[in-house]
Amino acid sequence: QKEVEQDPGPLSVPEGAIVSLNCTYSNSAFQYFMWYRQYSRKGPELLMYTYSSGNKEDGRFTAQVDKSSKYISLFIRDSQPSDSATYLCAAQNTGFQKLVFGTGTRLLVSP
Amino acid sequence: DTAVSQTPKYLVTQMGNDKSIKCEQNLGHDTMYWYKQDSKKFLKIMFSYNNKELIINETVPNRFSPKSPDKAHLNLHINSLELGDSAVYFCASSQGGQNYGYTFGSGTRLTVV
Numbered sequence: 001q002k003e004v005e006q007d008p009g010p011l012s013v014p015e016g017a018i019v020s021l022n023c024t025y026s027n028s029a030f031q032y033f034m035w036y037r038q039y040s041r042k043g044p045e046l047l048m049y050t051y052s053s054g055n056k057e058d059g060r061f062t063a064q065v066d067k068s069s070k071y072i073s074l075f076i077r078d079s080q081p082s083d084s085a086t087y088l089c090a091a092q093n094t095g096f097q098k099l100v101f102g103t104g105t106r107l108l109v110s111p
Numbered sequence: 112d113t114a115v116s117q118t119p120k121y122l123v124t125q126m127g128n129d130k131s132i133k134c135e136q137n138l139g140h141d142t143m144y145w146y147k148q149d150s151k152k153f154l155k156i157m158f159s160y161n162n163k164e165l166i167i168n169e170t171v172p173n174r175f176s177p178k179s180p181d182k183a184h185l186n187l188h189i190n191s192l193e194l195g196d197s198a199v200y201f202c203a204s205s206q207g208g209q210n211y212g213y214t215f216g217s218g219t220r221l222t223v224v
Contacts, residue, residue, distance in 0.1 A: 008151070034212060043115075043201055043215035044154070086152055098167055099144075099213060101154040 006102030019076040023089035030091040035074045038086045079109045115216040123222045132187045132219045134202030143185040144203040192223045
């Protein structure tokens with residue numbers, strides 16, 4: 001079992017839809033949670049970063065972490081075709097511990 | 112441009128060859144990483160260096176040898192390449208080991224034939 005699990009998709013939505021992307025994790029020691037976006041043939045880029053449980057909002061993006069259920073979510077409001085990419089969730093313990101990634105969910109937003 | 116840059120972007124080579132991938136960051140970060148992304152997009156850490164010191168060494172065949180001449184550079188040398196080494200290799204950097212987000216390079220697509 002991978003430490004961070006993610007549905008690979010693809011997830012297809014029309015432009016303007018609200019998108020919900022989710023991950024579960026198994027290591028209760030994880031404290032830091034991130035979402036990365038990866039366009040085709042590019043490196044991952046950091047979208048959102050959250051410490052412990054709670055919500056964080058940045059423009060059209062909202063990240064949620066529920067440590068009690070080991071559940072990580074990313075919501076995208078008013079989705080755009082330019083949001084079409086693979087979204088990777090990631091989690092980390094403290095200190096110089098490895099950042100563990102999920103397998104990524106491919107999102108397709110159609111005009 | 113401030114960035115993490117990797118060379119080469121593409122590498123096609125025959126089984127049994129030895130090859131190197133270079134990575135440089137000008138972000139002033141002190142920690143650098145090598146990740147391998149397989150065909151299913153799964154990103155798995157291979158190595159991490161902090162101030163030229165190896166701090167993470169995952170279960171990677173010893174044909175893979177990282178080298179960090181200074182904290183801005185991290186190279187990856189691969190001996191006796193195998194078909195299964197075909198993947199995209201990403202270099203990344205961060206400040207400390209912490210979790211304010213890694214900055215990734217654009218990747219080196221290695222194809223072993």
